[in-house]
Amino acid sequence: MLSVALAGKPNAGKSTFYKAATMADVDVGNYPFTTIDANRGVSHVRTRCPCLDLDERCGNDDCHDGKRYVPVELLDVAGLVPGAHEGKGLGNQFLDALSNADVILNVVDASGGTNEEGEPVEAGSYDPVQDVEFVETEMDLWLASIVEDNWETVERGSRSPEFDFEDALTDVLTGVGATEYDVMAVLREMEYSTDPMAWDDADREELARRIRERTKPIVVVANKADVAPEGNVERLREAADRVVAATAEGELALRKAVEAGVVDYDPGDEEFEITGELSDAQTKGLERVREVMVEFGGTGVQAALDEAVYDLLDRITVYPVQNETRWTDGQGNVLPDAFLLRNDATPPDLAFAVHSDIGEGYLHAVDARDGRRVGEDHDLSEGDVIKVVSTAN
Numbered sequence: 001m002l003s004v005a006l007a008g009k010p011n012a013g014k015s016t017f018y019k020a021a022t023m024a025d026v027d028v029g030n031y032p033f034t035t036i037d038a039n040r041g042v043s044h045v046r047t048r049c050p051c052l053d054l055d056e057r058c059g060n061d062d063c064h065d066g067k068r069y070v071p072v073e074l075l076d077v078a079g080l081v082p083g084a085h086e087g088k089g090l091g092n093q094f095l096d097a098l099s100n101a102d103v104i105l106n107v108v109d110a111s112g113g114t115n116e117e118g119e120p121v122e123a124g125s126y127d128p129v130q131d132v133e134f135v136e137t138e139m140d141l142w143l144a145s146i147v148e149d150n151w152e153t154v155e156r157g158s159r160s161p162e163f164d165f166e167d168a169l170t171d172v173l174t175g176v177g178a179t180e181y182d183v184m185a186v187l188r189e190m191e192y193s194t195d196p197m198a199w200d201d202a203d204r205e206e207l208a209r210r211i212r213e214r215t216k217p218i219v220v221v222a223n224k225a226d227v228a229p230e231g232n233v234e235r236l237r238e239a240a241d242r243v244v245a246a247t248a249e250g251e252l253a254l255r256k257a258v259e260a261g262v263v264d265y266d267p268g269d270e271e272f273e274i275t276g277e278l279s280d281a282q283t284k285g286l287e288r289v290r291e292v293m294v295e296f297g298g299t300g301v302q303a304a305l306d307e308a309v310y311d312l313l314d315r316i317t318v319y320p321v322q323n324e325t326r327w328t329d330g331q332g333n334v335l336p337d338a339f340l341l342r343n344d345a346t347p348p349d350l351a352f353a354v355h356s357d358i359g360e361g362y363l364h365a366v367d368a369r370d371g372r373r374v375g376e377d378h379d380l381s382e383g384d385v386i387k388v389v390s391t392a393n
């Protein structure tokens with residue numbers, strides 16, 4: 001499963017975001033495994049379900065009226081403070097937890113109500129733009145220290161006649177989720193010596209930064225947008241490439257109201273409807289959330305996850321089926337599974353994502369939308385429904 005990690009200083013709203021985004025939504029489905037453990041849960045990205053092109057909705061637990069929720073892993077890790085890469089706060093522990101992450105949501109307190117250590121200060125007195133950079137910097141320095149710590153091993157290895165510089169770096173970086181392909185791609189953009197003795201700290205830091213940018217890309221969540229002073233969200237937008245304004249607290253309130261059966265809302269909707277009895281205070285609270293949603297086009301929680309997976313990581317959703325006319329599996333379930341594949345994925349990639357045996361026994365594939373066979377190098381797209389024919393099924 002794709003892994004999304006919440007990063008940021010204490011009190012930015014990471015746990016609130018996490019709680020809202022992993023809360024079992026009775027309307028969408030009942031996930032017994034929603035909480036894998038305290039900091040690791042199942043959340044979802046939202047997309048258009050292909051069942052909207054059928055006469056009836058698919059009825060999958062992850063589909064609500066054609067809004068399809070595709071599972072991703074969400075990690076909530078301890079708050080990060082400046083100096084974390086040197087072990088400050090829960091620093092290293094936090095950073096090591098990011099090793100498995102495919103993408104980072106840097107949750108920033110856009111209200112400026114917490115200082116750089118995450119301590120409450122007078123609202124608006126701290127500039128949240130600083131938090132964009134410090135999280136990047138801590139991650140870069142953390143990676144650089146891993147490279148640094150392993151450099152002696154690389155140097156020692158270079159005395160062997162079989163030494164291969166790229167392989168040696170891949171060995172150092174697989175632990176933080178970088179593949180050989182990532183290492184090659186990053187080195188291609190650098191001017192470097194294949195003699196590790198010739199590298200200095202600046203070279204190692206550059207390598208670490210490029211690896212981080214490639215393997216741990218970041219979406220900034222401008223959280224507490226509901227109480228952010230005028231202009232803060234805009235300035236954050238100028239400071240980072242990808243910024244989503246959010247109110248994690250508002251999303252949590254909505255999901256609780258949905259669970260209580262008093263509000264009609266699906267995560268990622270731009271609006272909601274009150275359908276049950278509420279106290280005056282509750283109504284007032286939710287109407288405030290509504291105002292924020294009108295301003296930003298939703299609470300931003302679902303939007304941040306979607307931006308990270310669909311835009312930044314550029315994933316597509318592909319639906320494998322066994323019956324290409326009914327779009328079902330062997331048990332008659334319509335559109336039973338959804339896979340988040342790379343945008344350049346082919347039918348054999350889908351086969352391997354389903355199961356390595358299916359991939360190894362790959363024979364051919366059929367596009368269920370028109371019943372035609374597609375080639376092995378066919379470029380899959382968002383919403384494709386594909387039957388894979390394999391010696392293994």
Ligand SMILES: Nc1nc2c(ncn2[C@@H]2O[C@H](COP(=O)(O)OP(=O)(O)O)[C@@H](O)[C@H]2O)c(=O)[nH]1
Nearest residue numbers: 010011012013014015016223224227247248249
């Ligand atoms: N106004 C407002 N407060 C929020 C929002 N999200 C979180 N908070 C509050 O910020 C404080 C810290 O939240 P928490 O999720 O524990 O932060 P963490 O330390 O990053 O995990 C709590 O009092 C939350 O209720 C939000 O969107 N708006």
Ligand SMILES: [Mg+2]
Nearest residue numbers: 014015016079
């Ligand atoms: Mg927390």
